[in-house]
Amino acid sequence: MSKRELKKEAILLAGMGVMKSKGYNGTSVKDIVDAAGVPKGSFYNYFASKEQFALDAIDSVAEDARAYAKQALGDENQCAVQRLRAFFSSGIDCAAGNDFKVGCFLGNMCQEMADSSDVIRARLDQILNAKTRLIAQVIEQGQAQGSLSADMPALAAAEFLFNAWEGALMRAKAAKSRQPLDAFVLMLERILS
Structure with a gap:
């Protein structure tokens, strides 16, 4: 896996943990990036929405x-x-x-x-x-x-x-x-x- 793919996977896994417990509507992009420990702008480098x-x-x-x-x-x-x-x-x-x-x-x-x-x-x-x-x-x-x-x-x-x-x-x-x-x-x- 490339560095980019590893970073995307890390954000995905951290955010999934939040979404599993809070649901889609209860989870914000901020919640996802906070869980992943990355800046908010990083989210949009890997996910369109x-x-x-x-x-x-x-x-x-x-x-x-x-x-x-x-x-x-x-x-x-x-x-x-x-x-x-x-x-x-x-x-x-x-x-x-x-x-x-x-x-x-x-x-x-x-x-x-x-x-x-x-x-x-x-x-x-x-x-x-x-x-x-x-x-x-x-x-x-x-x-x-x-x-x-x-x-x-x-x-x-x-x-x-x-x-x-x-x-x-x-x-x-x-x-x-x-x-x-x-x-x-x-x-x-x-x-x-």
Whole structure:
């Protein structure tokens, strides 16, 4: 990575920490540069706008999430049911490890910005659809293996699971409790059995 890319990455990571806790609207450019320890003018050397910063933050989080999802869901040494359980279980561990304060950055951005920025909404929709398709592929593999019911449409089941998961994360954040996530797991087990 060049010096410029390293500096941009440092600003991005510092600013993402602020945006994860305060949201898009609660985060100013000043908050981002203060967190990064750089002058305000430096921000505009790397990002055309706060919206562009948010898009880069979304892409960064999505890339990490995509890499993890491919690793967890793509481990064909485990059956499809085990992969789905492990994928969602690790998400619960992450939420609990953050005391249910953070939720899903992509889900939070979607709730906050889908009506305010069409470009952010479209990027989030594309990323969330890709994640849903990964889950659908695992469901299809489970159906082919006979470990999951073949009579449920894989993509619809993946949509349901992923949307229920995002809702459970939101509720866990509101309740500061794992109870909504435990309810999700209870229903997940019924779907997977």
